[in-house]
Amino acid sequence: MGLDYQLVLWNKQKKxxxxxLFLFIVIYLLGFAVVTFTTNANTSLETLIIRAFGSLxxxxxxxxxxxxxxxxxxKRFMPLLYNRRHFGVLMFLMAAVHGVFSIIQFHTLxxxxxxVSIFTSNLDYNSLTNFPFQVLGFxxxxxxxxxxxxxxxxxxxxxxxxxWKALHMAVYLAYTLVILHIFLGAFQQETSPLLxxxxxxxxxxxxALHIFAGFKEVKVDQAKVSEEDGWHYVCSVEDIKENRAxxxxxAGERVAIFKYEGKLSAVHNxxxxxxxxxxxxxxxxxxxxxxxxxxxxxxxxxxSPPPFTEKVETYNLKLVGNKVYIDPxxxxxxxxxxxxxx
Amino acid sequence: MEKDEFYIGYSTEHPVKTxxxxxxxxxxxxxxxxxxxxxxxxxxKPFKNSTFELGSLTEVEGVLHLTPYPFLRTTxxxxxxxxxxxxxxxxxxxxxxxxxxxxxxxxQGMAIRLNGTLIYYEGKTLLQLESDVSGxxxxxxxxxxxxxxxxxxxxxxxxxxxxxxxxFGVMKPAFGxxxxxxxxxxxxxxxxxxxVTMNAQNEASYYLITDEKGEPIHDAIIxxxxxxxxxxxxxxxxxxxxxxxxxxxxxxxxxxxxxxY
Numbered sequence: 001m002g003l004d005y006q007l008v009l010w011n012k013q014k015k016x017x018x019x020x021l022f023l024f025i026v027i028y029l030l031g032f033a034v035v036t037f038t039t040n041a042n043t044s045l046e047t048l049i050i051r052a053f054g055s056l057x058x059x060x061x062x063x064x065x066x067x068x069x070x071x072x073x074x075k076r077f078m079p080l081l082y083n084r085r086h087f088g089v090l091m092f093l094m095a096a097v098h099g100v101f102s103i104i105q106f107h108t109l110x111x112x113x114x115x116v117s118i119f120t121s122n123l124d125y126n127s128l129t130n131f132p133f134q135v136l137g138f139x140x141x142x143x144x145x146x147x148x149x150x151x152x153x154x155x156x157x158x159x160x161x162x163x164w165k166a167l168h169m170a171v172y173l174a175y176t177l178v179i180l181h182i183f184l185g186a187f188q189q190e191t192s193p194l195l196x197x198x199x200x201x202x203x204x205x206x207x208a209l210h211i212f213a214g215f216k217e218v219k220v221d222q223a224k225v226s227e228e229d230g231w232h233y234v235c236s237v238e239d240i241k242e243n244r245a246x247x248x249x250x251a252g253e254r255v256a257i258f259k260y261e262g263k264l265s266a267v268h269n270x271x272x273x274x275x276x277x278x279x280x281x282x283x284x285x286x287x288x289x290x291x292x293x294x295x296x297x298x299x300x301x302x303x304s305p306p307p308f309t310e311k312v313e314t315y316n317l318k319l320v321g322n323k324v325y326i327d328p329x330x331x332x333x334x335x336x337x338x339x340x341x342x
Numbered sequence: 343m344e345k346d347e348f349y350i351g352y353s354t355e356h357p358v359k360t361x362x363x364x365x366x367x368x369x370x371x372x373x374x375x376x377x378x379x380x381x382x383x384x385x386x387k388p389f390k391n392s393t394f395e396l397g398s399l400t401e402v403e404g405v406l407h408l409t410p411y412p413f414l415r416t417t418x419x420x421x422x423x424x425x426x427x428x429x430x431x432x433x434x435x436x437x438x439x440x441x442x443x444x445x446x447x448x449x450q451g452m453a454i455r456l457n458g459t460l461i462y463y464e465g466k467t468l469l470q471l472e473s474d475v476s477g478x479x480x481x482x483x484x485x486x487x488x489x490x491x492x493x494x495x496x497x498x499x500x501x502x503x504x505x506x507x508x509x510f511g512v513m514k515p516a517f518g519x520x521x522x523x524x525x526x527x528x529x530x531x532x533x534x535x536x537x538v539t540m541n542a543q544n545e546a547s548y549y550l551i552t553d554e555k556g557e558p559i560h561d562a563i564i565x566x567x568x569x570x571x572x573x574x575x576x577x578x579x580x581x582x583x584x585x586x587x588x589x590x591x592x593x594x595x596x597x598x599x600x601x602x603y
Contacts, residue, residue, distance in 0.1 A: 013351050020368060024375045031379030042389035044514045055382040059375065075349075076363045082351035105513065109432025110527035121523035130569065134523055188519045192385035198378065243346065282348040294350040 017083040021090055028056045046105050054098035058182070060091035061175060062202040069213035071291075075280070078291055085151045088171075092148035099141045102134070133185030140177035143170050156274065165275050179203060221249045231318060231325035237264070237342055238322065245288075247279035250328035255315055257324060258283055258299050263339035265299035266315035266326055273310065301336040387515070392463035394511035399478075402426060402469055403455045405487045410552045410585055411534035412436045412449075414456065414469065415487070424467060425582035427534065427550075428458075429507050431473035433524070435532025439471040443479055453482035461511035466548060466583075468510055491585075494577035499586070501539035502600050503551065503567045505529050509536065518600055522568030535563050537573060537586055549577075549586040562590040570600040 010018075032052040036043050064087055070077040107114035107121070118138050124130035147168055150156075156164045182199060225248065226233045232250055234257055240246045245256040247269060254269035256279030267288060269279045276292030283289070287296035287305060297304055297312055304310040311334030316327040319340050331337060347357035404416035404426065412428040412435075428436035440449055457478040458469040472478045505528035508516035515521060517538070529535045537549040553559045556578070575588030 011352050012354070013356070024372060027372065028375050028379045031376045032383045035380050035383035036386065039384060040386055040389055042391045042514070043386075044389070044394075047389070047514050051382070051386070052379075055378075059378050063371070075347075076360045077367075078349045079351065079356075079360065079364055082349070106521070106524035107527060109434075111433065111531045112527065117523065117527055121526040130519070130522075132523065133519070186520060189515070190385065190387055190520075192387070194381050195385035198381050198385075241346065282346070284348065284350065289348070289350060291348070294352055 013079070014083045014086065017079075018086055021087060025056065025090070025094070028052075028059065032056070046101060050098055050101045050105065053094050053101070057091055057095035057098055058178060058199070058202075060087065060094060061171075061178060062206060064088055064091060065171070065175060065206050066209055069209035072213035072216060073209070075291070081292055089148045089151050092144040095141055095144055099137060102137070106134070128184065129188060131184045133181050133188075136177045136184065137181040140174045140181060143174040143177070147171060147174075153273075161272060161275060175206070220247050220254070223248070225249070228325065230327065232328055234324045234326050236322045237319070237324060240264070240324075243283040245279040245281070246324075247277075248326065250315070250326060251330075253313075253330065254279065255326060255330075256281075256288070257317065257326065258288060259342070260286075260299060262342050263299075264317050264319070264324060264342060265337065265339045266317050267297060267299065267302045268313035268315075268330060268333075270312070271295050271310075272312060278312070300339055301334055302331075303334045389514045390463060392509070392511040392514070392516075393461065395460045398459065399457045399472075400460045400469075401455055401457050402460075403482070404453070405485050406440075406449045406452045406454055407487075407489050408450050409489065410550055410556055410580075411558055412440055413583075414454070415581070423581065425580065427466075427468040427506060427583070428456075429461075429468055429470045429533055430531075431471060433507075433528040433531040433533065435534065436471055437532055439475045442475050443481075451485050451487050453485050455480040455482060461507060463510040464546060464548075466506075466510055468506060470507070490581070492579040494579055494584075496574065497577045497586070498572065498574045499537065499539050499549070500570070500572050500596065501537050502570055503529075503535050503563055504538050505533050505567070506536040506548075507533050509538070518568055525567045526564050529560050529567060530564060532560060534558065535560065535567070547584070549584045550580070552585060552587050554587050554589050556585070556587055559590060563593070566590070566593045566595065570596050570598055572596050 029052050032055065033048060036048055064084060067077065067080045067084055071081050103114050103118065107117040110117060112120065118134050122132040124132060147170065150159065150164065150167060159167070187196060232248065234248045235246050237259070240257065240259040243260050245258045247254055247256050249255070255266055256269045257264060257266045260283040267278060269277055271278050271290040271292065273290065273293055273295040276290040278288055278290055278297070280291045281289045283299065288299050289296050295304065295310060297310065302312040302314040313330040313333050314335050314337040315330055316337055317340050318325045319342065347360050349357055349360055402414060402416060404414035407413050407415055414426045414428060416424050416426060418424055430436050430439050443449070456469065456471070458471050461468040461470060502517060504517050505525040507528055508521060508524060513521060513524065535551040537551050539547045551559060551563060572594045573586065573588055574592055575586045578585040578587060
């Protein structure tokens with residue numbers, strides 16, 4: 001949570017995260033270079049750079065895309081998500097080295113502008129095997145650039161969380177373009193089963209993790225809700241752990257009902273920062289704390305404690321015996337609602 | 343009761359079990375990262391031992407010939423001759439550089455000492471002229487050398503159109519789909535198109551491609567660059583290089599893996 005913007009926000013944990021990322025990058029590049037020079041010494045330096053950075057970017061993109069569903073499946077992966085932004089920006093930089101070197105190598109010093117050349121040198125757009133695969137990589141790089149350039153809370157606040165999120169969901173489009181770029185490009189010529197198998201395995205893991213994590217969420221969304229006089233039954237009080245929440249879906253919106261200090265409060269599930277699931281958060285120091293980046297809200301009014309200004313919708317609850325009911329009509333963000341006592 | 347662990351990134355205290363699990367996961371991930379690097383590196387096809395002497399200029403002396411594409415006929419120590427194909431800087435042919443050297447004079451048969459960057463592979467040698475040729479040459483006078491060619495009859499070949507500058511040393515790999523865009527740029531920029539065939543023993547043969555009259559072609563052949571194809575034409579022995587004279591409209595693309603890689 002912050003009130004002003006810094007170019008890069010670091011803390012101890014982020015520094016550790018970045019150090020590990022840096023070490024992994026060094027391990028990968030050195031590993032690739034040493035094995036290539038040892039087993040295939042006639043390579044050229046340009047090709048080595050293009051291939052090492054390109055394949056590293058692919059690996060990093062796969063890991064980045066795995067983090068989201070992994071945190072849904074097991075909360076112990078949550079620290080990986082905390083600094084995913086730096087991971088994403090570094091991945092773009094690796095992809096940019098690959099892209100820029102490829103453009104210099106294949107398209108500069110010619111009779112056409114290099115960017116125009118990417119789109120016009122190979123015009124077999126109507127053929128799958130001959131398709132100009134470099135165009136796909138270029139478009140993916142543009143998307144990754146836009147994402148990296150807006151990977152900052154300044155843009156998150158100024159573009160609105162919804163627009164920012166939509167832009168960053170384009171990572172799946174970028175991933176699809178990258179996979180097509182590889183299979184319609186390098187893999188048309190570099191046909192080792194090792195390479196095909198590895199990228200195929202990566203794509204399969206990504207899809208499987210997303211489907212598995214998705215099923216868990218669909219379960220919450222499709223849970224049958226019984227209704228009494230406009231109030232939706234949620235669960236019994238015992239079903240909610242102390243300082244934790246139970247999630248339910250009202251009028252198509254996910255809501256989190258927290259139990260704390262002998263009270264119950266309900267807020268909209270979506271964190272205003274990056275859309276994190278507040279219902280998977282915890283009450284810490286009296287505040288609902290988002291599991292993604294630790295943004296906080298007061299359970300009684302859905303407002304971030306001063307001087308912060310984020311607000312989420314609040315809901316009325318009622319207790320009949322030990323049964324918890326919710327009024328599906330949301331109050332405006334930040335509206336105080338008295339917690340119900342258990 | 344088990345502690346309800348919760349991770350907050352900016353907190354100075356972190357849940358013990360979560361961090362222990364993460365250390366284990368990151369160690370495994372590090373091994374995976376190294377493993378992927380090794381697999382990607384090992385999965386590459388072998389590179390050719392072609393050479394581009396980037397950053398190193400070599401002085402070559404010989405007699406200029408312009409047809410079918412500019413080359414320098416040099417005499418080796420044993421008296422044999424070697425034809426060095428001349429290329430421009432970047433993705434261009436040698437024509438512009440030679441025009442600058444000779445202005446309105448005819449360079450054909452001119453003895454010259456030229457500085458450029460050597461490219462060589464499998465007995466073929468090429469020379470890249472500097473981007474600014476001034477000061478890179480010495481004219482040694484006109485000779486009466488004439489090009490001798492020998493017509494070898496009609497042939498049918500299977501192979502691939504490549505750009506010789508990249509193929510013989512500047513890039514690796516410099517054929518097939520990965521390199522097609524670059525080869526198109528090079529050939530459309532004036533670099534002579536070359537046809538490569540491979541026999542059953544994996545021995546390559548190279549042919550400078552011209553039109554039926556023996557004139558240079560560039561744009562007319564671009565649709566066939568970097569794709570397996572079958573060509574028919576008249577074979578001409580130029581000395582150190584072979585030439586294939588063909589009508590580009592008769593080139594057939596073939597739906598099979600290229601034999602050259």
